[in-house]
Amino acid sequence: MTHFADRLHAAIQAKGAPVCAGLDPRPDWIPRSFFDAAFARHGRTPAAVREAVRAFCLEVLDLVAPFVPAIKPQVAFFEALGPEGLSDFAAICRRGRELGLLVIADVKRGDIGSTAEAYAQSLWGSTQVAGVTIEGCGADAATVNPYLGEDGVRPFFARAREHGGGIYVLARTSNPGSAEFQQLELARGGAVVDEVARKISTWGAESVGTCGYSDVGAVVGATHPEAALRLRALMPRTPFLVPGWGAQGGDAAAVKACFDAKGGGALVNSSRGVMHAYASGPLKSYGEARWKEAVAQAARTFRDEIARLSVPAA
Amino acid sequence: MTHFADRLHAAIQAKGAPVCAGLDPRPDWIPRSFFDAAFARHGRTPAAVREAVRAFCLEVLDLVAPFVPAIKPQVAFFEALGPEGLSDFAAICRRGRELGLLVIADVKRGDIGSTAEAYAQSLWGSTQVAGVTIEGCGADAATVNPYLGEDGVRPFFARAREHGGGIYVLARTSNPGSAEFQQLELARGGAVVDEVARKISTWGAESVGTCGYSDVGAVVGATHPEAALRLRALMPRTPFLVPGWGAQGGDAAAVKACFDAKGGGALVNSSRGVMHAYASGPLKSYGEARWKEAVAQAARTFRDEIARLSVPAA
Numbered sequence: 001m002t003h004f005a006d007r008l009h010a011a012i013q014a015k016g017a018p019v020c021a022g023l024d025p026r027p028d029w030i031p032r033s034f035f036d037a038a039f040a041r042h043g044r045t046p047a048a049v050r051e052a053v054r055a056f057c058l059e060v061l062d063l064v065a066p067f068v069p070a071i072k073p074q075v076a077f078f079e080a081l082g083p084e085g086l087s088d089f090a091a092i093c094r095r096g097r098e099l100g101l102l103v104i105a106d107v108k109r110g111d112i113g114s115t116a117e118a119y120a121q122s123l124w125g126s127t128q129v130a131g132v133t134i135e136g137c138g139a140d141a142a143t144v145n146p147y148l149g150e151d152g153v154r155p156f157f158a159r160a161r162e163h164g165g166g167i168y169v170l171a172r173t174s175n176p177g178s179a180e181f182q183q184l185e186l187a188r189g190g191a192v193v194d195e196v197a198r199k200i201s202t203w204g205a206e207s208v209g210t211c212g213y214s215d216v217g218a219v220v221g222a223t224h225p226e227a228a229l230r231l232r233a234l235m236p237r238t239p240f241l242v243p244g245w246g247a248q249g250g251d252a253a254a255v256k257a258c259f260d261a262k263g264g265g266a267l268v269n270s271s272r273g274v275m276h277a278y279a280s281g282p283l284k285s286y287g288e289a290r291w292k293e294a295v296a297q298a299a300r301t302f303r304d305e306i307a308r309l310s311v312p313a314a
Numbered sequence: 315m316t317h318f319a320d321r322l323h324a325a326i327q328a329k330g331a332p333v334c335a336g337l338d339p340r341p342d343w344i345p346r347s348f349f350d351a352a353f354a355r356h357g358r359t360p361a362a363v364r365e366a367v368r369a370f371c372l373e374v375l376d377l378v379a380p381f382v383p384a385i386k387p388q389v390a391f392f393e394a395l396g397p398e399g400l401s402d403f404a405a406i407c408r409r410g411r412e413l414g415l416l417v418i419a420d421v422k423r424g425d426i427g428s429t430a431e432a433y434a435q436s437l438w439g440s441t442q443v444a445g446v447t448i449e450g451c452g453a454d455a456a457t458v459n460p461y462l463g464e465d466g467v468r469p470f471f472a473r474a475r476e477h478g479g480g481i482y483v484l485a486r487t488s489n490p491g492s493a494e495f496q497q498l499e500l501a502r503g504g505a506v507v508d509e510v511a512r513k514i515s516t517w518g519a520e521s522v523g524t525c526g527y528s529d530v531g532a533v534v535g536a537t538h539p540e541a542a543l544r545l546r547a548l549m550p551r552t553p554f555l556v557p558g559w560g561a562q563g564g565d566a567a568a569v570k571a572c573f574d575a576k577g578g579g580a581l582v583n584s585s586r587g588v589m590h591a592y593a594s595g596p597l598k599s600y601g602e603a604r605w606k607e608a609v610a611q612a613a614r615t616f617r618d619e620i621a622r623l624s625v626p627a628a
Contacts, residue, residue, distance in 0.1 A: 024429065027443045035444045049446050076425060076432035080441065082448050083404040086397035110459060111390060111422050112489035112562075115338065118390035127394065129341045130349045132363050134396050145424060147461040148487050149494030173462050175426035180463030184509055187499040192506060195498060248426075 003209030004102075004141055004166030005239060008267065011069030011102055017307035018264070020104065021064040021299060022243070022271025023057055023073040023092060027081075029272070029279035030056045031288040050081050054088040060275045061095055063292055067299040070102040070140075072241075072269050090137040102140045104241065108170065110145030110152050120159035141166040143219055143241070146196050153203065157216060161207055166215035166239075169200050171231055174221025174244030183227070193227070197234040204238050213239045213265060220258055222250025222268065228257035232265070240266040245302075246273030246281070255309050263312035274298045317523030318416075318455055318480030319553060322581065325383030325416055331621035332578070334418065335378040335613060336557070336585025337371055337387040337406060341395075343586070343593035344370045345602040364395050368402040374589045375409055377606055381613040384416040384454075386555075386583050404451040416454045418555065422484065424459030424466050434473035455480040457533055457555070460510050467517065471530060475521055480529035480553075483514050485545055488535025488558030497541070507541070511548040518552050527553045527579060534572055536564025536582065542571035546579070554580040560587030560616075561595070569623050577626035588612045 012018045027049070034052040042048035061071065073092050078085035089105075096103040109119045121127045123139045144156045144167045156167050172182055172193050182193040197218065204214030214237050220228050222244035232240075240258045244250035245268050258266035277283040277298035278291040286294035326332045341363070348366040356362035375385065387410070392403035403419075410417040423433045435441045437453045458470045458481045470481050486496055486507050496507040511532065518528030528551050534542050536558035546554075554572045558564035559582050572580035591597040591612035592605040600608035 044446050046446055046448050049443050049448065052444070074425075074429055074432075076423070076429045076436070079400070079436040080432040080448070081443065082436075083400035083451060084398075085436075086393070086400040090397040108423070108425055108459075109390075111388075112487060115388055115390045118388075118394040122390070122393040122396075122399075129363050129395065130366070132358050132360055134360050134363065134394070137397060145422075145459050145461050147459050147484060147495060148489055149491035149496070151489050151491035152487075170461060173426060173466075175462055175465050177463035177465035180513070181461060181506065181509060182463070184506060185501040187501050192495065192498060195495060199494070 001164040003207065004160070004164055004215045005209035005213040006211050007140070007164070008070065008102055008239065009209065009211035009213065015067060015069040015303065017303040018267045018310055019068050019303050019306045020070040020072050020241070020267050020269040021068045021274050022106070022269045023060065023071055023275060024077050024271040025053050025057055026077065026272065026276060027053060029276040031291050033288070046082050050085055050088055053081060054091060057092050058095055059292070060295055061092070061099055061101070063295045064274060064299040065099045065101060067303045068101065070104055070267060071096045072104040072106045074106040074271070093137045093139055097138055103138065104168065105137060105139035105142040108143045108145050109156070110148050112148060113151050113155055116152050116155035117159070120156045124159050124163040124165050139165065141168060141217070143168045143170065145170050146199070150199065150203070157203060161215060166217060168217040168219050168241040169196070171196050171200065171218040172220050172224055172227045174223045174248050174250065178221065178224070193231065194234060197231050200238055201235045208237060213237055217241055219243065222254045222258070223248060225251070225254040225257050228254050232257060232260060236260065238265070242266050242268045246270045252309055255306070259310050261312060263310045266310070268306045270302050274302055315478040317521065318474070318478055318529045319523035319527040320525050321454070321478070322384065322416055322553065323523065323525035323527065326581070329381060329383040329617065331617040332581045332624055333382050333617050333620045334384040334386050334555070334581050334583040335382045335588050336420070336583045337374065337385055337589060338585040339367050339371055339391050340586065340590065341367060343590040345605050347602070360396050364399055364402055367395060368405060371406050372409055373606070374609055375406070375413055375415070377609045378588060378613040379413045379415060381617045382415065384418055384581060385410045386418040386420045388420040388585070407451045407453055411452055417452065418482065419451060419453035419456040422457045422459050423470070424462050426462060427465050427469055430466050430469035431473070434470045438473050438477040438479050453479065455482060455531070457482045457484065459484050460513070464513065464517070471517060475529060480531060482531040482533050482555040483510070485510050485514065485532040486534050486538055486541045488537045488562050488564065492535065507545065508548060511545050514552055515549045522551060527551055531555055533557065536568045536572070537562060539565070539568040539571050542568050546571060546574060550574065552579070556580050556582045560584045566623055569620070573624050575626060577624045580624070582620045584616050588616055
């Protein structure tokens with residue numbers, strides 16, 4: 001089975017830049033027309049709200065598909081619409097794959113072994129339960145929290161591998177308070193995140209694609225240039241998933257630090273900067289009437305900016 | 315609004331022991347009759363599998379309700395049944411509350427601020443979206459992963475407080491590999507988990523009930539007696555949620571270490587040892603035919619064992 005790392009590598013080549021469109025649908029920023037249409041069909045019901053959000057996300061997928069090799073739907077924004085929202089999340093994942101996009105389920109799951117296995121079933125492939133086939137959400141990769149240690153991570157990795165998938169383990173997250181525990185200094189030298197990085201690198205050595213990168217990646221925020229540089233050195237074959245570009249204040253220096261000497265090894269994510277481009281940021285003047293143009297334009301600009309940053313220094 | 319800590323304290327007094335029944339439904343261990351009934355109604359479909367699991371869990375709730383003040387449904391086992399499984403998880407939470415049980419959603423969520431807020435919406439209370447009320451799953455408390463730092467934890471805590479709820483932050487988990495990152499020794503002395511504990515204690519000081527315990531709890535596995543003793547000292551007012559009793563090998567010494575000098579401050583969880591008592595463990599001889607007796611008996615024994623362990627030393 002083709003490695004996730006190789007599929008991602010090929011998809012990046014095909015689209016021309018290592019970029020990922022995050023899908024964090026914020027209802028306040030979704031064009032009003034989606035709600036009007038759904039309310040007209042179903043009344044002012046929770047089901048109508050979910051339909052509006054889903055319809056919007058599906059249109060966003062069509063708009064960004066020409067520019068990005070991967071999408072990263074964030075499950076929390078679907079769970080926030082009620083438990084039925086998880087079905088919409090799965091529908092978005094499926095549609096992403098139909099469009100040839102790699103789907104990174106941003107779920108940040110993590111639990112003890114047998115529970116981690118249950119989560120992994122929900123993400124990759126299908127499972128026989130009492131003789132009935134239960135389909136997972138059809139992700140290619142998922143984000144995983146390392147706090148529980150290796151036996152909390154490995155079930156995700158094992159299941160992902162079986163299905164040609166991958167995982168991205170949280171290393172240095174993009175949020176302002178990420179240093180609090182991640183950068184605690186250790187008695188043996190270095191910081192907590194360095195130990196996490198070493199383990200990610202070790203786990204990943206078991207599954208390296210022909211492109212030279214592993215199926216076990218690391219989440220490294222675009223908001224900490226020095227940390228990124230250090231983590232790049234600690235994890236030479238580890239693909240980085242780099243959130244925080246745009247709205248969260250990620251900058252070019254931090255993103256450049258995530259790429260290796262060949263200009264590879266990182267996938268940069270932008271969420272609201274692309275999908276909600278008409279609601280905030282430089283394309284706000286497009287407004288709801290021209291929201292599709294704004295999203296397509298933002299995806300194109302994002303792709304071109306990151307393509308430039310990922311060119312190796314001469 | 316009454317504090318979560320006080321509601322839990324009163325519920326423990328009413329039931330006679332600080333015990334929690336975990337709901338981690340493993341389909342292989344659910345009496346066959348549930349599947350037969352569901353298949354007869356719906357055919358061999360994923361919906362029938364979910365109905366069987368839901369029906370079983372609802373019966374377990376009725377059986378354990380006389381003996382336990384709280385339940386802890388584990389969302390992973392519901393997500394593993396397909397995205398629609400999250401609706402069954404919510405149904406279990408609702409039914410638990412109807413039975414007067416405190417509901418601890420074992421979701422181990424954690425993410426950056428705005429995403430953590432979305433998760434928190436899915437757990438406590440209801441949210442207005444485009445003028446429509448979206449109900450959360452109706453938990454009283456939830457488990458939260460601290461790896462992202464305070465700004466990844468606080469949105470959960472803030473929302474929980476608004477609704478008289480609480481959170482349990484992972485400190486030392488019950489799994490075999492939990493020491494890997496949690497016990498890394500720090501340059502300043504102590505281990506990573508000690509820093510997590512200090513923060514839990516600090517956050518919790520903002521919200522202490524009249525019972526003397528906080529609404530911010532800590533997950534401390536029943537599998538590490540020395541760690542439990544140390545964490546008890548570091549977090550004197552923090553209520554512990556103590557998984558790992560029974561099937562995971564938790565022992566009396568570790569559980570005793572989780573209680574404070576007054577015999578309070580801990581809620582001990584048993585999952586498969588109660589809900590799947592007829593399928594493994596000392597009551598296996600009951601078998602499927604007498605599964606209800608086995609579950610009720612296991613819940614009673616569990617309550618009595620933990621009641622004895624929580625009596626303060628004379």
